[in-house]
Amino acid sequence: MITTTGALDRAADHMRTQDVDALLLGPGADLRYLTGYAALPLERLTLLVARRDRRHALIVPELERPRAAASGAGDLAEIVTVSETGDPLAAVASALEGAGTGALRLGVGDRLWSTFLLGLQEALPGASWERASAITRELRMRKSSAEVDALRRAAQAIDRVHARVSALLKPGRSEAEVGRDIAEAIMEEGHQTVSFVIVGSGPNSASPHHESGARILQPGDAVVVDIGGTVDGYGSDCTRDYVIGDPPEGYAEAHAALEAAQAAACAAVRPGVTAESIDAAARDPLTGAGYGEYFIHRTGHGIGLEEHEEPFIVAGNELVLEPGMTFSIEPGIYLPGRFGMRIEDIVVVIKDGGERLNTLDREPVRV
Amino acid sequence: MITTTGALDRAADHMRTQDVDALLLGPGADLRYLTGYAALPLERLTLLVARRDRRHALIVPELERPRAAASGAGDLAEIVTVSETGDPLAAVASALEGAGTGALRLGVGDRLWSTFLLGLQEALPGASWERASAITRELRMRKSSAEVDALRRAAQAIDRVHARVSALLKPGRSEAEVGRDIAEAIMEEGHQTVSFVIVGSGPNSASPHHESGARILQPGDAVVVDIGGTVDGYGSDCTRDYVIGDPPEGYAEAHAALEAAQAAACAAVRPGVTAESIDAAARDPLTGAGYGEYFIHRTGHGIGLEEHEEPFIVAGNELVLEPGMTFSIEPGIYLPGRFGMRIEDIVVVIKDGGERLNTLDREPVRV
Numbered sequence: 001m002i003t004t005t006g007a008l009d010r011a012a013d014h015m016r017t018q019d020v021d022a023l024l025l026g027p028g029a030d031l032r033y034l035t036g037y038a039a040l041p042l043e044r045l046t047l048l049v050a051r052r053d054r055r056h057a058l059i060v061p062e063l064e065r066p067r068a069a070a071s072g073a074g075d076l077a078e079i080v081t082v083s084e085t086g087d088p089l090a091a092v093a094s095a096l097e098g099a100g101t102g103a104l105r106l107g108v109g110d111r112l113w114s115t116f117l118l119g120l121q122e123a124l125p126g127a128s129w130e131r132a133s134a135i136t137r138e139l140r141m142r143k144s145s146a147e148v149d150a151l152r153r154a155a156q157a158i159d160r161v162h163a164r165v166s167a168l169l170k171p172g173r174s175e176a177e178v179g180r181d182i183a184e185a186i187m188e189e190g191h192q193t194v195s196f197v198i199v200g201s202g203p204n205s206a207s208p209h210h211e212s213g214a215r216i217l218q219p220g221d222a223v224v225v226d227i228g229g230t231v232d233g234y235g236s237d238c239t240r241d242y243v244i245g246d247p248p249e250g251y252a253e254a255h256a257a258l259e260a261a262q263a264a265a266c267a268a269v270r271p272g273v274t275a276e277s278i279d280a281a282a283r284d285p286l287t288g289a290g291y292g293e294y295f296i297h298r299t300g301h302g303i304g305l306e307e308h309e310e311p312f313i314v315a316g317n318e319l320v321l322e323p324g325m326t327f328s329i330e331p332g333i334y335l336p337g338r339f340g341m342r343i344e345d346i347v348v349v350i351k352d353g354g355e356r357l358n359t360l361d362r363e364p365v366r367v
Numbered sequence: 368m369i370t371t372t373g374a375l376d377r378a379a380d381h382m383r384t385q386d387v388d389a390l391l392l393g394p395g396a397d398l399r400y401l402t403g404y405a406a407l408p409l410e411r412l413t414l415l416v417a418r419r420d421r422r423h424a425l426i427v428p429e430l431e432r433p434r435a436a437a438s439g440a441g442d443l444a445e446i447v448t449v450s451e452t453g454d455p456l457a458a459v460a461s462a463l464e465g466a467g468t469g470a471l472r473l474g475v476g477d478r479l480w481s482t483f484l485l486g487l488q489e490a491l492p493g494a495s496w497e498r499a500s501a502i503t504r505e506l507r508m509r510k511s512s513a514e515v516d517a518l519r520r521a522a523q524a525i526d527r528v529h530a531r532v533s534a535l536l537k538p539g540r541s542e543a544e545v546g547r548d549i550a551e552a553i554m555e556e557g558h559q560t561v562s563f564v565i566v567g568s569g570p571n572s573a574s575p576h577h578e579s580g581a582r583i584l585q586p587g588d589a590v591v592v593d594i595g596g597t598v599d600g601y602g603s604d605c606t607r608d609y610v611i612g613d614p615p616e617g618y619a620e621a622h623a624a625l626e627a628a629q630a631a632a633c634a635a636v637r638p639g640v641t642a643e644s645i646d647a648a649a650r651d652p653l654t655g656a657g658y659g660e661y662f663i664h665r666t667g668h669g670i671g672l673e674e675h676e677e678p679f680i681v682a683g684n685e686l687v688l689e690p691g692m693t694f695s696i697e698p699g700i701y702l703p704g705r706f707g708m709r710i711e712d713i714v715v716v717i718k719d720g721g722e723r724l725n726t727l728d729r730e731p732v733r734v
Binding site for chain 1: 407410433434437452475476477481484485497498500574576664665668682683
């Protein structure tokens with residue numbers, strides 16, 4: 001776990017600026033970032049009440065107290081235990097006493113389960129509800145050097161996995177078999193968890209989030225391999241394209257256009273430009289080359305404690321990039337029924353540009 | 368995936384009874400149960416709008432359409448695609464047109480992320496919001512024979528893993544090392560995913576949800592091993608106790624009391640009794656033997672597509688058990704700083720009693 005010293009204090013500063021009285025955060029990345037506590041997502045409520053006045057409380061089910069205490073979160077917030085038959089919502093209401101002068105303005109964790117939000121809305125009928133990410137994104141989007149270092153180690157680990165993939169892609173094997181071997185390689189190369197393994201072969205390569213399945217690899221297949229895991233809590237995420245034998249008709253030209261678009265987007269990264277301008281830098285050349293309608297997703301997503309987080313590299317996002325922001329650049333071309341391709345690197349915004357953390361060649365690997 | 372034919376129709380019947388106009392269900396067990404679609408949990412909204420009048424729609428991000436279509440969900444609901452820059456909330460509002468005559472009464476998936484519920488509440492200001500589980504629990508709590516069969520296969524698979532655990536628990540190894548080996552064994556014995564691996568040794572055994580860590584196993588350790596995975600989407604979950612060498616003082620007496628309590632609770636299972644009566648059947652003898660304050664959690668939880676689901680075996684739950692309900696019975700004793708123990712089996716309610724799906728011996732295994 002990377003320590004983000006002072007993160008709760010900085011969150012309180014943002015609460016003051018944004019006139020929010022408290023954040024209510026369940027298990028997940030915000031809680032880990034602010035307190036170091038990797039809470040289990042359970043039907044029993046775990047909730048950090050992070051107050052603008054810094055009188056924080058961490059409400060935990062009784063049987064989770066040892067794990068919560070071991071995380072060190074008790075140094076930052078008072079740990080309040082709720083028994084199996086106790087009322088966690090009453091504990092939240094109590095932890096919010098005196099947090100505001102009028103009707104409470106509360107920021108609720110974006111991924112908190114709705115069953116808890118409905119309970120909270122009932123227990124606190126006068127409050128107004130916002131997304132906590134309006135505040136936590138301001139912290140989490142700008143990575144510290146320790147966080148960038150973790151992302152770099154994750155990127156290097158996934159690059160080592162990709163270097164092993166072509167040996168696994170043999171005609172006659174199924175996507176699922178290859179996927180299992182890749183999952184093992186993800187752990188062997190230094191990740192602590194496997195986040196996802198996408199092996200889309202032949203026509204399946206045209207489904208961006210294809211689930212590795214029973215299809216048997218065969219000569220002439222285009223194969224998209226998009227894989228990731230975590231290192232010290234931070235994610236890797238890298239896509240490369242493979243071809244078994246001779247590529248299908250039209251593949252080489254399309255891939256050359258994709259490489260150019262991906263390179264153009266990476267070259268456009270620097271502080272002061274908008275997220276949507278990076279999307280346009282990838283999209284415009286593909287549109288010009290006639291592939292625009294086959295590039296059916298945004299260009300990228302932020303990455304950190306979550307696989308997908310802010311900033312999103314998408315049309316309409318006018319967010320201005322700053323040093324320390326980290327995100328994927330992953331344009332793709334998907335021709336339904338024929339083949340698909342995607343090239344993905346993680347990029348960090350540095351002082352005078354962008355640095356790719358994934359450094360493997362981007363041409364299709366012929367196996 | 369077990370097919371639950373007609374589940375959407377039965378959900379619509381319950382909507383009529385409970386006067387709910389539609390259910391709004393995101394990725395997760397409800398969606399899988401009702402449509403067979405194992406959607407990815409993404410920051411892009413995927414939402415099943417299941418209407419009382421059976422005009423169902425499945426709203427999916429454009430790049431998920433191939434996966435959604437491949438699931439067969441398109442036979443049950445109209446698949447509506449939203450592009451990367453489209454407005455999924457407008458698509459939901461449109462899919463709800465004509466669903467009710469007055470203000471809409473909507474059941475929202477218990478685990479839908481709050482960011483989506485806040486968006487829905489803003490987009491549909493006149494609606495009232497309930498938990499969808501009030502309806503989906505009525506279906507999912509009563510397992511079909513195919514579902515019980517999947518749970519039985521999962522239980523048999525985890526029993527085979529426990530039969531291998533004592534060979535892994537060697538003094539000098541860390542909890543984490545043992546945990547990694549157990550995770551491999553979970554896959555080798557026929558699970559498709561590893562859900563969790565708890566190896567709590569020595570004083571760590573007194574933390575019910577201890578994370579397998581760096582602690583080195585040593586003679587005299589009590590070890591709690593609580594493990595589970597999934598088979599065809601359905602979970603296994605089984606806890607057994609191990610002792611390395613001679614047990615700590617007081618351990619044998621406590622374990623004998625725990626075995627008796629767990630057996631009493633299992634014997635109390637039959638149709639017509641309440642969930643809380645099963646909790647009492649485990650708790651009362653432990654309280655009588657002086658261990659009541661060290662049994663700090665409920666006796667059990669339902670299990671199926673989710674590791675923890677209804678019915679919960681806890682004081683205050685007056686739900687009456689029926690054939691086909693499946694849940695854990697897992698009393699524990701936790702002496703802080705000394706040792707802990709827990710015995711857990713999955714039980715299915717049958718016509719004239721309860722049947723344990725886990726059949727291994729329940730005494731502590733001495734290694």
